[in-house]
Amino acid sequence: MGYSLSVPKEIIPKFEIGQLVATPNAIERIPKGEIVQALAKHIRGDWGTLDNEDWRANDDAIKHGGRILSAYKSSRGEKFWIITEADRSVTTVLLPEDY
Numbered sequence: 019m020g021y022s023l024s025v026p027k028e029i030i031p032k033f034e035i036g037q038l039v040a041t042p043n044a045i046e047r048i049p050k051g052e053i054v055q056a057l058a059k060h061i062r063g064d065w066g067t068l069d070n071e072d073w074r075a076n077d078d079a080i081k082h083g084g085r086i087l088s089a090y091k092s093s094r095g096e097k098f099w100i101i102t103e104a105d106r107s108v109t110t111v112l113l114p115e116d117y
Contacts, residue, residue: 031061033080035102040111048092053111056090060100060109066090079104 040053059066065076065088072087079086086102099117102109 029058029061032063033061033086033102034106035061035109036105036107038109038111041113041116043113043116044098044111047094047096047113048098048111049094052090052092053098056088056098056100057109057111059090060086060088060102064088 035057038057044053056066063077063080065073067089068076068087075084076086076088078084083104085104088100089097090100091097096113098111098113100109100111
């Protein structure tokens with residue numbers, strides 16, 4: 019089961035996201051619409067359920083470089099992450115156990 023991921027064109031990202039990919043677990047267990055909504059939040063700088071320290075680390079990573087991690091929870095209660103690599107080449111949607 020696969021599908022292509024893309025961010026709505028009207029969203030203006032705060033940083034480059036590179037290629038969008040997702041693990042098979044994420045594709046199977048997180049509804050596509052919820053992945054797209056979370057991606058839109060991620061690229062706008064809404065880091066989801068992270069604590070204040072991690073929130074600040076992401077804000078610093080936008081300004082100075084570094085990996086960006088967001089954490090979200092699906093309507094089914096499934097935790098998932100979105101990680102943009104430090105070099106901005108890839109953004110991955112994954113479950114914590116996929117890391």
